[in-house]
Amino acid sequence: MAMGFDEAMLESLRRLTPDLTDDERRTAPLSPLYGKLDGVPPALFYTGRRDPLRDDTLRMAQRWPHDAEVNDLPEAPHGFLHFKLKIGRAACAHTRAWISARLG
Secondary structure (H helix, E strand, C coil): CCHHHHHHHHHHHHHHHCCCCCHHHHHHHHHHHHHHCCCCEEEEEEEEEEEHHHHHHHHHHCCCCCCCCEEEEEEEECHHHHHCCHHHHHHHHHHHHHHHHHHC
């Protein structure tokens, strides 16, 4: 039987961090989901419904203390910004505008 994505990710993380327990793997900076977010700057999040880490991205955005923008793109896979796709070019343009607006 094939391993699910979550199980495969956990197994890979265990191989990368053999001296840590699962609880230790849930600490920052290894897992920012569980870290303190005091004093963080505004954040821009992208995820897609084809992204296996979508739930983690949405959880992180919900935890963000202020000024977090979430872009949930229906057709985007994980890492879509690294592919030569129209959606990636549009997201990069939006990112530049988002940063420019915050820098004044």
